[in-house]
Amino acid sequence: MSDIQPLVIAIDVGGTFTDVILVDGESGRRWIAKTPSTPSDQSIGFFTGLEKVTGQAHIDSALIRRVFHGSTVATNAILEGKGARTGMLVTDGFKYVLEIGRHDVPRKENLYTWIKPARPVPPRRIREVPERVLLDGSIERSLDAVATCAAIEELKKMGVESVAVVFLHSYANAVNEKAAAALLAEHFPEAHVSISSEVLPVFREFERAMVTVLNAFIHPQVSRYIGGLSAGLKQRSIDAPLLIMKSNGGVFGPRQATNQAINMALSGPAAGVIGAGVVAKSSGHLNAITIDIGGTSADVSLIRAGQPAMTNESEIGPFPIQIPTIDIHTIGAGGGSLATVSDYGVLTVGPQSAGADPGPACYGKGGKHPTVTDANLVLGRIPEYLLGGEVELDREQAQRAIVKYVADPLGMDLYEAAAGILDIVNNNMVGALKVVSVEKGYDPSEFALIAFGGAGPMHASELSRLLGTKTVVIPALPGILCAVGLLATDLQYDYVRTCLQRAPEYDLELMRRVFGELLTLAQQGLNEEGVPEAQRRLDRLADVRYAKQGYEITVQLPMGDVNAESVSLLVEDFHQRHEQLYTFCDREAAVEIVNLRIKATGIVDKLELSTVDSCNGTDAKSRSTREVFFSDRGFQTAPVYAREDLLAGHALKGPAIIDQLDTTTVVFPREIARVDAQGAIFIEIDHE
């Protein structure tokens, strides 16, 4: 993978648009295309985009040497409950593992009105089989093959396409699960099989079962989808590796993506964070909080020392999904968020959204209720058109909606009401920004705020002021940062196994063995993708906690021998990390090692980001002016710049507006915006 590959393409499928970027690694030239997403079959949009961009570039697509792809196929299958008909084999006595779950009403819900979300597999398609593994991995009862075959026959009769196998304590010994998988392969070869000891060999059976079941649930669909892409690429004579975005910020090839489809489930916003990471590095802000604001939601994440924060505890829809994932917090706040006033007179914004259809009132597509976009339009923050004029926005409609549904009921004037809508949605988004920063022990004043997505750049300054970050960074291509991020990904695999070690007796021999086994798996994975030795990186990690604590912190264990010294370094690292995250550490307390992990990376050569020309001391020229409302000053006349006119070194004094194809940046009064060599905009925030 280290040979020079001039043409690389990245195709990112979003909710509304499929974004494509094609880069010539030699000349640094790039071409960008946007095409509507095709939710019923995302590959249509994929190939439309591919053809559109290669057409623009006038190149032969056969010359493409690498294809990066971010897809929401897995995510949508789960969220819409439209996966395969899935069956499940479980340990005798535990058929209701999914149904009972953790037996709680979620903390933010009302116990009198909450309805338990339907599980991906109902109990009627779950069969219990006699077998039992104990806590220490010993086999109390081997798998009953006769009963298992009978159960498999029943699942077959039910028309199941995919089967999950989840046995108790299988993380400690997978023999029984593997025996069940072998019987399934023999008697039900046409079914896909996911076993929990392969998908997520860590303790806590409900969470492990959920991930395994979801993997089985989406497998057939993801498999068909990836098969279709591969065939389509071949048809177009594109003989390049297809690299698919994972939730952990890395990519994987078609084979692994098919078997471990669950790793794609939270990949949507992950590419954007990687893209923001590229901007963070090139701009010298290695610590950054990122926010991607779209039509219905905002995705928030944190980058520290150039690395995105990771978590092992995510959720997809109502389900826990405990696989390594970039730590992204999502809230229902975006351009389409609806502003509503209750009977009493409480103004709330979101999480309900007008979506793309009917969309905000100003789209004139029948939306009657005011949204954040309507407020931005009324206040002059955004122009009266979108996509460089492709879509007209109706200011009258926006005003009417705000007056009728917000200003009048609250006795406010139009502009106060519109500004109030923005204040509230910004406040909500700051809540999310705090979840990833202050709630994790980070001081926002030591971070830059990188804002992107269609609605990010117009809210960024206000968010920064409220959060306490000192600098805002608007990437050069804020509307397609996910596609840009794809180009910067590496192959990345995580291997994990529960291996509980209680202080002070750490079983070093056992830890060596488990790490050894995980390492072998990791090397196999890298071999499968053909990663040469020189491009491999292996990291050893452990999930550690104080005895009796419920959550683990992942810390690094240097490569080399596992001995008393390396373990004591690991423990010390844990104390420090604990203090940083949770305000205290306790060096007297016993420390437990819970899970061992290997992170395997196959480094993919990176392309240089293109640069913009220097302004050579000239001033930026505005194309027009606009009246823009700012809360404490009323309407101000602001110069309007076109993003493509801005050159490296340009400095703009606020108030100013910078329009570009798919977003608008608002520079507030007293702020100065500067453009760097990569074309990113920096705004220093005045916290007075």
Place this chain on the structure above:
Amino acid sequence: MNSPEKTLDPVTVELIKGALQSARSEMEALIDRTSMSPFIREKKDYFSAIFDRQGRLISGTRVPLAGNLIDCILEQYPQDDMRDGDLYIYNDPYWSKGAVSHLPDMVFVAPVFARSELMGFAEAWGHLWDIGGLMPGSISPDATETFHEGILVPPTRIYRAGQFNEEVMRMFLRNSRFPEMVKGDLKAIMASCQLGKRRLEEIAERFGLEALDAAFEEMLEQTAFSLRTALNEKVPDGRYRFSDCLDGDGHNDQDYAVSLTMEKLGEDISLDFTESTNQAKGAINFKMDKSVPANMLGLLLTGEDTSVQMNAGFERALKSVKLREGSIVDPVYPAAVGMRSHTMVRVTGSLLGVLGRATDGQISAASPVYVLYYLRSHDRLRGSYELCIEGLGVGFGARTFADGIDAVYFVAQKNYPVEFAEMEFGVRIEAYRIHKDSGGPGAYRGGAGIIRDVRVIGDEAVLGLRLDNVKHPAWGIKGGHAGRPGRVIVNPGAEDERQLRPMSDQNQLRKGDLLRIMTSGGGGWGHPFARPEASVRLDVLDGFISSESALTDYGVSLTRDFDIDVEATRTIRAGVCSDGDMFNHGEGITSKEGLLN
């Protein structure tokens, strides 16, 4: 109804509301991540709240518990004696007049100052693993005085102007069988209050005290308004009575009733609990703060409106709440209170009952109280204890719009994963199932309880049990049947099979014994014949109900292949379909069958 005069613009109110929620979320995140005991770290028995300077709850977790957590501190420590950096703790249900309702729940309160003026309080509480008392875990059906339930801490200043009082901590921890674990939790919750304090200071800095006071008042009024509106819409003027009975207190074979009369005249609504049974000898007494029924009504009736904060505004919507000293909901010190949730659930039941009468059944059916068991062993030579406390879910009552929730405990409280329980408690869990046919049949089915099979693998253990709704199952409404009772069996199917009293302690278990706990189901709503046939069939296939119940309760006849026998079903369902009584109390298992006492 016209909304009252506003003193602050709605945008600022909403901004402050959001900031308070964000502060609480940070406080809870900190407890979640740093606590030590299984009760807090896995079960998540902790909550946070923000109060104004007068001690009124402004924003709390949406649980129907007491709101007046600050009053008892202010009585002990006047406002002008409070300093920045103080922290107060207590767990005394009597001193606090029911603000805290049993001893393991330790309350932590940090007063917050803005420009040296008291502006409010950051509060959090958590259920501690053991604070002494009769048995490990501090709660026992055998307890008959609070002195059997651990150490009582009246409002006590554990930090003075930032200075930690080691002596108080030392004395307190000396009273716990698990001092290290309790210390870990105390640290986590105190850190959380201090964090909440810092956030409130920042909020005061950002908005100013005047705006804050106005916003607090506004948030209280919003909450009051929403409950008043809901009551006005749903409850016609009149006088409604309902009694909901507990099985017993583990000591007497006697019914304990929470009896409620609700009177509504225009906007005046009063609740009168004075006819409730006298207090019990056993630990089911509920020292009820008067905010509790208001909060229950609030959450019940304003559930759909997410802009409503859980706060003291709910109390404003009620004219009065009357209690009688010496009754089960207003016991006299030192009556034992460890299992007050049994009575609390019946308070909810009585509220649902009067609302059922007032609305012609347009309200949820009753839910049973959650179940706990305590498995302890004591190594006398080493002086060490092993303690396993597990909370088990039940089936909740069916709603007017949906089935009752199956296998659920409470808001925000989680079970122990089987793999975790086996790792920590020296037991083996051999089954964790749905308790078939336990949900009350109805057009909307009551939630089903669970079955948990626990094998004792240690040498011996002493078992405490608390399971209610056996004699008096959760009632059904509007044609829905009552939920079916749970029970507890040792060594089911074996020669030495025996049933245990559902509310009992000192049950001796030996190595190899299998303990089977079957929990109760919720009441159904509406006549079961009105339940769609397809739903009945799926319930059979999924194991929530049996084919027999489908036939006898729901009038749905299934073939051997579980297809619906359309003809037979139509005939049966065409037969009887009278709604009968508004409430169905079911057939509990009575003491005559030897289960209770």
